């Protein structure tokens with residue numbers, strides 16, 4: 001599903017060039033469960049941003065479902081992000097003035113979906129993350145774990161092929177972090193590919209495939225075929 | 230991927246409502262700008278209409294003949310004093326009736342004299358006139374009759390008085406039929422003017438009208454003060470003017486010794502000056518709209534940087550650059566539109582207050598000023614938010630989302 005070939009991403013800082021990604025080639029199958037680990041500054045977020053079409057590689061090609069998306073226009077990339085990719089961020093990134101329902105509704109509004117259909121789908125998505133009761137709560141009236149589950153509902157509302165989660169449990173305590181991971185794994189069990197960047201080995205080891213990065217390179221690629229504990 | 234315009238409006242409105250204090254201040258700035266345009270142009274237009282009305286109250290299509298030649302064609306002290314080498318007579322006035330373009334002629338004499346009745350007396354403006362005078366000046370009679378349509382040369386001892394004279398001399402007693410003393414002569418009161426209406430320079434309530442021949446006797450002068458000539462139509466004014474000049478020149482042995490002014494010319498000048506003034510104050514007020522526009526730009530720039538993460542998020546969720554621009558512009562248009570409507574209401578309310586306080590001034594904003602105030606408000610709101618919108622659209626989503 002995801003095909004990265006010889007991806008480079010260079011940042012110019014002053015007159016120095018930082019190689020955030022240094023010749024990364026990677027294939028990820030549809031429906032897979034992948035964790036990305038590695039020290040700070042090793043390029044995990046940069047890799048995730050390129051997969052999510054939030055950033056463009058300096059060199060290399062990126063194919064998504066067989067289609068070369070490396071050089072798509074802004075509008076085309078926006079459409080791919082809207083329809084095929086769901087994002088979950090460490091900082092949740094809910095719009096504070098909108099309630100849970102409205103936050104989940106945003107991707108549908110951007111896609112121009114009719115209100116009646118939106119109602120139905122948002123209710124379903126909130127029910128799936130166990131937040132039906134909280135639909136009309138603002139983010140500041142929700143706990144961190146609940147906020148992240150609202151964000152997950154928003155990430156799934158367009159029925160994407162893949163969910164990209166950058167340290168989804170980074171701002172959460174152990175218990176609600178566990179709930180969030182279980183919620184994401186349920187989605188994965190339903191067929192959506194899941195890519196999780198994490199510093200927490202307990203979280204990372206749950207994935208079927210574990211990638212380790214170092215200095216912008218893929219250092220280790222571990223496939224575990226047994227079901228996670 | 231097309232947002233519904235209802236969703237755009239809803240989203241923009243929600244964003245505005247989440248900063249109520251700031252939104253209110255911007256609405257206020259916009260509203261004050263629009264209200265200023267509306268009220269100031271209303272004042273200018275009111276002043277213009279006031280002058281136009283005053284002149285029409287003087288009589289329509291009026292041509293005024295003044296004894297004495299004025300080189301500039303306007304008024305100067307000698308023409309005002311009525312100093313002239315040759316008298317302007319009742320016979321001259323009679324001669325001016327002989328044109329198809331002339332509807333009415335009123336020879337006029339004006340002076341001051343002491344008017345007394347029953348032991349009370351007052352110094353009053355005395356107007357010597359004829360039957361036609363009432364119609365020419367568009368005045369109304371309160372009681373009795375006006376001067377009879379007798380021969381102009383006939384010095385009848387009758388008088389028509391203003392309502393203030395009636396009050397002050399007669400009090401509660403009946404004035405009609407009483408004999409007034411004016412100077413050393415006696416006149417019978419046959420009519421009382423309605424107090425309605427004022428004309429430039431003349432207080433209808435505070436004067437006494439007697440036949441022009443009587444006034445010439447009273448003031449012991451052979452010359453008229455003015456001849457008022459009413460043309461049949463606006464188009465007839467120019468031929469009437471020529472007719473008057475020619476007729477009087479012939480009658481005065483070929484000497485051009487009168488000044489003929491049309492109120493039309495004076496009116497047109499005032500109209501132009503006051504019209505220009507209205508544009509000017511409207512333009513000055515419009516500057517305050519531009520100031521409001523700059524304010525909107527600043528606030529929208531602040532809004533964009535405050536909402537960087539939100540904009541980055543919208544991009545991650547599938548908003549294109551265009552969508553982001555549209556959302557920011559919608560916010561600005563909503564803001565300036567609401568401000569403009571608020572200003573419209575504020576300005577119209579202001580006009581009502583001005584009309585209450587200054588009833589003589591018909592303060593009414595001309596439609597062009599109303600529409601352009603609204604247009605300018607919305608266009609400045611839009612123009613000045615183009616930059617913030619572009620800045621928002623150009624935000625790098627990765628940076629926008631990573632900034633905490």
Ligand SMILES: Nc1ncnc2c1ncn2[C@@H]1O[C@H](COP(=O)(O)OP(=O)(O)OP(=O)(O)O)[C@@H](O)[C@H]1O
Pocket residue numbers: 011012013018019020038039040041042043044045046047
């Ligand atoms: N916008 C940028 N400008 C300059 N350098 C950048 C930029 N973004 C990332 N980098 C650099 O690229 C490298 C990889 O950064 P990245 O954020 O991908 O690391 P990470 O593995 O996600 O680290 P962390 O675990 O701390 O989140 C780092 O050296 C970082 O300093």
Ligand SMILES: [Mg+2]
Pocket residue numbers: 044045046
């Ligand atoms: Mg990172």
